[in-house]
């Protein structure tokens with residue numbers, strides 16, 4: 001693999017993993033505090049899956065540059081993280097959490113579908129594993145969006161509010177990272193443009209069927225993954241507090 | 253008033269040739285939601301290939317004791333209506349187990365009580381300690397397509413970190429400290 | 440279905456009670472729908488719902504560390520464990536529901552402060568090592584109790600326990616693995632592990648409940664096959680397993696009187712501070728108020744969600760594929 005391609009792939013894998021880590025972290029804040037016991041169990045399930053996906057992506061990076069996944073997750077500062085801003089936003093209410101997970105799951109499922117035939121075999125193999133879980137997530141969060149959208153006036157209002165907030169943030173999922181075009185040219189990762197089209201089509205159809213109002217006035221749309229919300233710093237301060245507490249510790 | 257949503261009985265099938273078994277219940281609002289929830293609650297670990305759910309109120313249950321007391325027929329307001337299919341579940345052992353009744357087959361009858369009588373006649377190979385009779389059209393199943401089975405049930409096999417075998421190295425071992433507090437064994 | 444709960448004033452009570460006790464003696468399981476003394480049902484509802492509440496409240500002390508777990512693997516493990524505890528609460532509420540009490544009623548009793556749950560969860564988790572220690576000692580103590588209850592006479596409770604025990608073994612082992620690792624780790628890790636053992640040892644011993652002589656329910660529970668061992672027996676089993684293992688790990692146990700008794704093969708412990716136990720049971724533990732408040736908040740904030748789904752279901756006749 002040419003070194004520019006390798007560098008780009010490392011960056012892409014990092015972005016994929018960082019999204020999963022931060023989203024899982026936000027959702028994990030719910031565990032024990034969900035609206036009903038069954039949903040505590042369901043969300044904890046998604047959290048474990050997303051952490052598993054992060055581990056797989058970091059693992060692929062490790063094969064390329066030997067970096068340790070836990071070092072990456074627990075010893076990088078906010079400015080070194082490459083997650084999108086959508087996943088950093090505080091967990092909000094149940095509508096906010098379910099909608100974000102739905103928008104993300106739909107993107108992830110479509111991306112994985114397109115990445116199945118990656119020319120980079122380790123990535124194609126990881127996709128095969130992850131895609132199974134994402135199909136289930138999507139069924140689950142899709143069902144929630146439908147139910148909240150068509151539930152009560154209050155649930156519809158809360159979901160609409162979440163949508164107004166998240167819609168433009170979600171568009172960042174389809175902004176290529178620097179160097180991504182090299183990966184696309186080599187067939188290592190899929191082109192984001194057609195995925196975005198499918199995502200817009202699916203999500204618009206489903207959200208409207210759920211009784212939500214679209215389109216949303218485009219507001220701020222984050223573009224660079226080197227830039228973050230003001231929440232990431234404190235999220236990481238908490239997340240990394242144990243790992244960084246003992247400088248001598250080799251294993252946890 | 254608060255509600256915890258209606259209760260659904262859950263039946264899990266471990267492998268394709270085993271019967272569906274009653275494993276417990278979940279609270280959910282509709283069949284699709286109940287199935288999704290059942291998957292999260294009862295298939296966190298292997299094994300499963302299929303789930304059925306039915307509203308708790310659609311399950312007709314009798315224990316051996318109730319049948320001996322004639323309660324199953326006493327409640328028969330039957331004979332009316334057209335015949336429909338009923339799924340039959342049966343418990344046959346007092347042994348320790350995680351499951352209650354197993355699916356044994358189905359019968360056609362005009363009432364649950366009649367279905368029970370038929371079931372008793374048809375599935376008479378061994379003593380039944382309890383019966384569940386559920387109208388077939390009140391039972392909802394998880395999608396049997398290979399893609400869904402793979403998506404719902406296969407990933408649990410890879411989650412080895414929540415299986416105790418993963419921690420085999422920390423099994424109980426015979427202590428060297430039996431002799432007293434903090435005293436090393438010289439042997 | 441009509442559920443028959445016998446009371447001593449029933450004309451056939453004594454005869455039925457004899458049959459009922461004979462069934463238990465033969466190792467038969469009592470199933471929902473079977474005749475049972477009202478007192479058997481009452482004791483079961485009390486025990487099972489308390490047990491369910493304990494699982495649910497038990498999510499909180501450990502859940503607080505999910506966001507601070509030090510590795511991706513530990514975070515996954517902890518989420519899986521706390522998820523299991525929710526699952527256990529779920530299995531147990533189900534078992535209680537078979538006795539004709541609704542989950543709403545049980546939750547109402549918990550949130551109003553009427554119902555009890557295991558006092559162990561009214562202690563705070565102060566460091567990450569508490570997570571390992573809870574798995575090892577608290578789940579270890581719970582397993583002893585639950586293994587006994589897996590053999591209990593009421594079918595649904597027994598089945599819930601068999602399922603729970605299978606999962607608890609994972610909790611116990613992941614906790615033990617962690618503490619053993621830190622006991623051999625850096626000075627700070629060792630110190631943290633020791634500090635956690637020091638704080639959790641005594642509360643873990645109290646988990647089995649008061650001494651037999653102060654446990655008024657024990658006799659009837661044993662007679663009806665709900666419990667098959669006394670509190671002190673279960674406590675002794677727990678100490679016999681865990682004391683030597685903690686010492687073997689190079690850690691100490693905060694009980695200067697603890698000693699191994701050759702004659703009986705038991706580890707003999709010093710006096711338990713029952714004043715502390717009753718204080719915490721009585722609502723004055725360090726975390727009683729916070730735990731209950733967290734449950735109440737989650738319940739109240741979830742109300743609109745539960746309503747929304749009900750409203751949805753009422754509107755829709757969703758069709759799934761019938762078998």
Ligand SMILES: [Fe+2]
Nearest residue numbers: 020050053108
């Ligand atoms: Fe994912």
Ligand SMILES: [Fe+2]
Nearest residue numbers: 494523524527
């Ligand atoms: Fe538990």
Ligand SMILES: [Fe+2]
Nearest residue numbers: 524578607610
């Ligand atoms: Fe546990």
